[in-house]
Amino acid sequence: MRDRTALLLGGILVVLLAAGPFLPQWAIFIVTIAFARGLVALGLMLLLRAGLVSFGQALYYCLGAYAAGALGRFLGVSDVLVEMLAGGALAAAFAFVLGFLLARYRGIFFGLLSLALSMILYGLLVKNEALGSTDGFNILASTLFGLRPAAQWVRYEVMACAAVVSLLAAFLVHRYLATPLGRLAPAIKDNEIRVEYMGASARYAVHVKYVIAAALAGIGGALAATTVGHIDPEMAYWTTSGEFIFIAILAGTGNVVAPFAGALLYGAIHTTAFDLSPNTWQMSLGLALLLLIVFLPEGIWSAVTKLGRRHARHP
Amino acid sequence: MPVILNARSLYKSFGAVVAASEVNAAIEQDSVVGLIGTNGAGKTTFINMITGYLKPDRGAIEFEGRDITRLPPRAITRMGICRSFQIPQLYSSLTVHENMMVGLGVVLRNAGLGGYFSRGAPAVPGYGVPAEEAAARILERFGLSAYRDRNAQVLPGGVRKLLDIALAMVAKPRILLLDEPTSGVSSEEKFGIMDMVLGAVRAEGATVLFVEHDMEVVSRFAQRVLAFYDGRIIADAAPEVALADPEVKRCVVGRRA
Numbered sequence: 001m002r003d004r005t006a007l008l009l010g011g012i013l014v015v016l017l018a019a020g021p022f023l024p025q026w027a028i029f030i031v032t033i034a035f036a037r038g039l040v041a042l043g044l045m046l047l048l049r050a051g052l053v054s055f056g057q058a059l060y061y062c063l064g065a066y067a068a069g070a071l072g073r074f075l076g077v078s079d080v081l082v083e084m085l086a087g088g089a090l091a092a093a094f095a096f097v098l099g100f101l102l103a104r105y106r107g108i109f110f111g112l113l114s115l116a117l118s119m120i121l122y123g124l125l126v127k128n129e130a131l132g133s134t135d136g137f138n139i140l141a142s143t144l145f146g147l148r149p150a151a152q153w154v155r156y157e158v159m160a161c162a163a164v165v166s167l168l169a170a171f172l173v174h175r176y177l178a179t180p181l182g183r184l185a186p187a188i189k190d191n192e193i194r195v196e197y198m199g200a201s202a203r204y205a206v207h208v209k210y211v212i213a214a215a216l217a218g219i220g221g222a223l224a225a226t227t228v229g230h231i232d233p234e235m236a237y238w239t240t241s242g243e244f245i246f247i248a249i250l251a252g253t254g255n256v257v258a259p260f261a262g263a264l265l266y267g268a269i270h271t272t273a274f275d276l277s278p279n280t281w282q283m284s285l286g287l288a289l290l291l292l293i294v295f296l297p298e299g300i301w302s303a304v305t306k307l308g309r310r311h312a313r314h315p
Numbered sequence: 316m317p318v319i320l321n322a323r324s325l326y327k328s329f330g331a332v333v334a335a336s337e338v339n340a341a342i343e344q345d346s347v348v349g350l351i352g353t354n355g356a357g358k359t360t361f362i363n364m365i366t367g368y369l370k371p372d373r374g375a376i377e378f379e380g381r382d383i384t385r386l387p388p389r390a391i392t393r394m395g396i397c398r399s400f401q402i403p404q405l406y407s408s409l410t411v412h413e414n415m416m417v418g419l420g421v422v423l424r425n426a427g428l429g430g431y432f433s434r435g436a437p438a439v440p441g442y443g444v445p446a447e448e449a450a451a452r453i454l455e456r457f458g459l460s461a462y463r464d465r466n467a468q469v470l471p472g473g474v475r476k477l478l479d480i481a482l483a484m485v486a487k488p489r490i491l492l493l494d495e496p497t498s499g500v501s502s503e504e505k506f507g508i509m510d511m512v513l514g515a516v517r518a519e520g521a522t523v524l525f526v527e528h529d530m531e532v533v534s535r536f537a538q539r540v541l542a543f544y545d546g547r548i549i550a551d552a553a554p555e556v557a558l559a560d561p562e563v564k565r566c567v568v569g570r571r572a
């Protein structure tokens with residue numbers, strides 16, 4: 001059987017790389033940020049499939065961003081790929097340690113504990129003057145393999161790196177979902193007792209998913225940092241985590257492409273709503289979520305699946 | 316036949332309720348043992364202690380000479396003691412086929428196969444074929460092929476029971492513990508389920524302990540009966556002997572001796 005998801009990911013990459021030079025700067029920015037948020041949502045999707053809602057993915061998003069920022073501020077490194085790698089690695093290392101605690105909890109306890117941890121980071125960053133306190137600090141302009149592209153190409157270069165890394169991550173997650181460990185997610189959500197009585201450790205499986213989700217959020221954070229050019233403690237604030245949950249619910253858990261589509265749609269709704277009414281944009285966002293939950297409770301990807309099924313019946 | 320499972324002087328209480336008191340039972344390999352008793356007599360507590368869900372306050376359980384008393388359920392399962400449940404414990408959002416694939420995936424993982432970097436579809440230990448094919452075989456054996464793509468949540472009661480037992484047998488257990496395999500199933504279906512399960516067990520070679528309230532089922536399928544009453548084993552004999560025992564008649568079967 002052909003792997004349609006792999007083809008789809010490859011197709012998106014080719015289209016973006018080819019179309020990128022012709023896109024306006026603002027569009028490139030929106031797409032790049034969608035990749036950054038989509039990576040976080042992709043990690044959330046892994047957890048959601050196991051029935052876990054993390055209200056604290058901003059912890060790892062912020063850690064990734066600060067890892068990228070610190071690289072430039074203290075070591076003078078501004079390579080996009082190195083920043084993303086460092087962001088992912090730092091987030092994964094933290095998640096590995098915290099995972100021993102979090103993998104023991106389910107439901108609301110898991111959610112609130114993850115929220116609490118992200119707020120601890122927020123509190124620490126706000127009080128830390130070396131890292132710019134509430135103002136944060138600016139990030140060096142991005143380079144790639146030691147080269148600094150011409151000003152008009154910087155955004156394209158970052159987007160290209162974002163696309164390659166994100167779609168590769170999506171492909172790896174897609175493959176992970178088909179492994180025995182990946183398949184355990186819905187089983188854990190449905191019936192953890194049975195999982196244990198089949199000889200598997202649900203706690204281990206959750207721990208692994210938690211670390212993968214954190215690494216993805218860390219990469220996303222580093223990417224957002226280098227794209228926006230500025231980081232501050234708000235990146236760890238609980239409303240940021242809320243945005244990611246919004247995107248993950250918007251997207252649905254049906255396919256690894258969905259989180260990126262969700263993030264792009266979120267960016268579009270956000271930008272449009274902000275443009276139309278800068279003071280009440282949250283209302284438009286809330287309305288969008290309300291409509292989605294009513295009409296597509298399993299996320300926008302369920303629309304794609306339904307269309308696919310209809311097409312299969314009436315080709 | 317050698318003893319495969321040995322429970323020695325098990326004692327377990329929940330507050331003032333004693334659920335197991337001086338429970339001794341040596342189970343021989345490849346035997347089919349029926350556990351009978353009224354509700355609260357200690358049958359399920361016995362099963363829960365063997366599978367590690369409950370730890371006895373005193374006493375020990377040995378499996379093939381190894382002490383398993385304090386091991387967690389998944390370690391005991393990995394050693395080859397698997398169970399089904401009185402209320403089927405399924406992955407209800409998944410299809411019957413996907414339920415099997417989860418189970419076979421665990422078997423693969425526990426054998427160190429099917430990891431992230433493994434190529435293709437490795438053969439499942441004990442089956443010699445990839446998981447997809449092994450799943451089809453199990454479904455065939457339990458008469459579940461027709462339900463392959465049905466969601467576990469919407470299956471009829473008897474089918475749910477069979478799927479629950481099939482899940483318990485995926486790992487090819489040495490000992491299979493069935494907690495009321497025919498409860499909630501119509502009387503016509505009862506014998507069918509037991510025939511199917513014991514047929515599969517005989518083909519694989521496993522020891523079976525089953526909790527049962529229907530004495531017809533017990534006398535037809537069990538080679539040996541353990542009768543529980545008030546946390547104790549009051550009779551341990553062949554079914555025709557145990558079911559004729561006056562105390563068993565009075566305390567378990569509910570007839571005057």
